[in-house]
Amino acid sequence: MTTQALxxxxxxxxLALQNLRARRAPxxxxxxxxxxxxxxxxxxxxPETDFLVVNALKDARSVLIRKMRRHRARGMLPIEETVNTATSQELAQAMIAAQRPLADNVASYHSYQQLRARLGDQGYLPECLDGWRDGEGLLETAQRLGISRExxxxxRGRIRSIAAQEVLC
Structure with missing residues (x-):
C-alpha cells in the first residue's frame, strides 16, 4: 500500500474542521x-476547490440528516428529536468564514462593522449581509426579504465586490 502526502x-x-469539532460537545x-x-x-x-470546507460541511450535514431520517423511518430512533438538526450559528459562521473573499473581510467583528457601514442603506444589501453572516441560505434570505433566490x-456577489474593494483600499 502506498501512502500519499496530503x-x-x-x-x-x-485543521479548520478539527478546530471546529474541538469547540463542539462530543x-x-x-x-x-x-x-x-x-x-x-x-x-x-x-475536488480541491476554494470551498472545500464549506462543501464538506454542507455534504456532511445532508448525509447525516438523511441517515437520521432513514433510521427514524425504520424505527431505529425515538419519535422525539434526539439532536438539533438546525446548524448552529457558530457552525454557520465557520462555513461562511471558509468562503473567499468574504472571510478575509467579515471574519472579525470589526471588519464586519466596517463592511456593514460601507453598505449603508443600499436597498437589501445590509439585510442580505446579516442573513449571510448568520448562516442563512439563499432560500431563507430570499423568503425573509421577499425577493427571489437569484x-x-x-x-451576495455585490457584497463580495464591495468587500474586495475595502481590502484594496
Missing part, C-alpha cells in the same frame, strides 16, 4: 457534522 489545501481544511450534531466532514475532505475523490445571489 496537499496543503486538504491539510488546512482538516456527541452533538454539530460535532458529528465536523467529524464526518473531515472524512469527506480526506477523500481523494473530493436576486439574493446577485446581492
Amino acid at each position: 496537499s496543503p489545501a486538504r491539510c488546512n481544511a482538516v 456527541g452533538s450534531f454539530d460535532f458529528e457534522i465536523a467529524d464526518y466532514a473531515i472524512d469527506l475532505v480526506l477523500s481523494d475523490q473530493r 436576486y439574493v445571489k446577485k446581492l
